[in-house]
Amino acid sequence: MMTDKVDKREQLSALMDGQLNEQESQNILNALLNDAELKATWKELCHVRSVYQNKLDDKLLKGDISGNVSAILENEPSHFVETAVQLDKPQTHKIDWHNRSILFKSGVGVAIAASVMFLTLNISQLLTQPSTNSSQPGQQMADAKHDSQGTIPPAYVASKLSGSVPMPFAQTATFSQFDNISSQTVSSSNFLSLENKKQYPLSPDKVIDLRAMHETDELNQSDSQVLPKKTN
Amino acid sequence: MGDTTQNNNNDRALDYELVKRVQRGDKKAFDLLVLKYQHKLANVLLSYIHDRDEVFDVVQESFIKAYRYLPEFRGDSAFYSWLYRIGVNTAKNHITAQNRRPPKQDVDLSDADYMDGDGRLKENSGPEKIMYTEQIYHKIERTIDNLPDELKMAIRLRENEGFNYDEIAQVMECPVGTVRSRIFRARKIISDEIKPLL
Numbered sequence: 307m308m309t310d311k312v313d314k315r316e317q318l319s320a321l322m323d324g325q326l327n328e329q330e331s332q333n334i335l336n337a338l339l340n341d342a343e344l345k346a347t348w349k350e351l352c353h354v355r356s357v358y359q360n361k362l363d364d365k366l367l368k369g370d371i372s373g374n375v376s377a378i379l380e381n382e383p384s385h386f387v388e389t390a391v392q393l394d395k396p397q398t399h400k401i402d403w404h405n406r407s408i409l410f411k412s413g414v415g416v417a418i419a420a421s422v423m424f425l426t427l428n429i430s431q432l433l434t435q436p437s438t439n440s441s442q443p444g445q446q447m448a449d450a451k452h453d454s455q456g457t458i459p460p461a462y463v464a465s466k467l468s469g470s471v472p473m474p475f476a477q478t479a480t481f482s483q484f485d486n487i488s489s490q491t492v493s494s495s496n497f498l499s500l501e502n503k504k505q506y507p508l509s510p511d512k513v514i515d516l517r518a519m520h521e522t523d524e525l526n527q528s529d530s531q532v533l534p535k536k537t538n
Numbered sequence: 539m540g541d542t543t544q545n546n547n548n549d550r551a552l553d554y555e556l557v558k559r560v561q562r563g564d565k566k567a568f569d570l571l572v573l574k575y576q577h578k579l580a581n582v583l584l585s586y587i588h589d590r591d592e593v594f595d596v597v598q599e600s601f602i603k604a605y606r607y608l609p610e611f612r613g614d615s616a617f618y619s620w621l622y623r624i625g626v627n628t629a630k631n632h633i634t635a636q637n638r639r640p641p642k643q644d645v646d647l648s649d650a651d652y653m654d655g656d657g658r659l660k661e662n663s664g665p666e667k668i669m670y671t672e673q674i675y676h677k678i679e680r681t682i683d684n685l686p687d688e689l690k691m692a693i694r695l696r697e698n699e700g701f702n703y704d705e706i707a708q709v710m711e712c713p714v715g716t717v718r719s720r721i722f723r724a725r726k727i728i729s730d731e732i733k734p735l736l
Binding site for chain 1: 547548549551552555556559560561562563564565566567568569570572573574576577578580581584590593594597598601602605606608609674675678696697702703718719721722725726728729732735
């Protein structure tokens with residue numbers, strides 16, 4: 307125990323001279339920051355060095371502001387500089403980016419899946435929707451073109467999509483355009499609507515509940531409770 | 539041998555490690571920097587503020603400012619030279635605030651221990667002050683002279699010649715661990731000797 311103390315003091319002296327390796331420096335610094343005796347030794351060593359190297363006068367040596375400074379800093383906020391952490395632990399930085407990459411990829415995947423699903427919904431809607439239902443002149447023209455060529459013009463699909471893409475805060479309008487969709491498609495649209503509902507300003511607890519239900523495959527049971535009734 | 543640049547780099551690395559710890563939220567690491575540099579900075583600021591009682595107020599203010607600006611410190615320069623600039627600016631502001639005239643030119647960092655704010659050799663005036671300074675310094679010198687030879691040689695090579703531990707070990711033909719132990723023991727004896735004077 308005594309040997310350990312002496313050894314630590316010697317290490318402190320060597321630390322002051324910059325003669326320890328990285329690991330030793332870290333270890334003794336950790337000990338120094340949490341040991342009042344070692345801190346007192348550090349203070350003595352600093353004194354000796356100051357006197358020896360700077361030929362200080364006695365009034366300066368007798369002055370000690372360290373207590374005052376630490377008392378004042380008690381009320382100061384602690385610093386948390388991210389770059390310092392990055393310099394010290396580059397591997398953490400890499401892991402962070404890796405995680406972000408995974409999240410980004412999964413986010414893109416979900417977005418693509420949702421887009422494909424919407425495209426499918428709208429195409430199926432177009433195919434099942436009678437051309438007489440079109441109320442706007444532009445749609446009638448597009449329907450006519452569709453009928454004559456047997457293909458769906460991109461502009462028409464785009465106009466349909468822009469009108470039917472369910473906005474998170476305009477779900478009623480969205481539902482009115484799903485009137486002619488088959489029951490299977492409605493089920494899918496309900497799923498999407500539920501996803502949209504998660505973005506409403508619910509209380510945090512409710513959002514968590516919905517997500518929990520999704521994760522435990524209770525989604526189908528809860529659909530009827532969460533979603534508004536579809537009107538024919 | 540006695541590579542001063544290497545010693546400065548080692549010193550700088552330790553300071554930067556402490557700075558990084560403070561930047562990560564460890565306030566206690568800043569205490570170590572205060573203990574390490576408070577007297578050195580006070581000695582420099584005596585070039586600007588001749589009242590010794592005022593100097594420590596300015597030193598204290600300088601350290602508080604340094605703590606607040608520490609997130610901006612990126613280690614491009616040595617911590618002490620950064621602190622030195624803060625200290626000098628704080629001293630000038632202090633002088634101006636008291637309707638006094640700050641010095642015409644700054645003291646260069648390398649000359650700071652020897653020059654006053656007007657670029658003259660520091661007078662360290664006052665027979666009383668000279669007496670005390672000499673008293674402490676000579677006390678240290680006498681203590682070192684009275685040390686056992688192996689301790690005396692180790693501390694002289696380190697403090698006077700700036701040798702690193704490997705070099706001292708070669709000169710003294712002993713293990714590095716022994717050098718480390720001898721230097722610490724010498725410092726401990728010196729510290730015990732000057733304590734009554736502080």
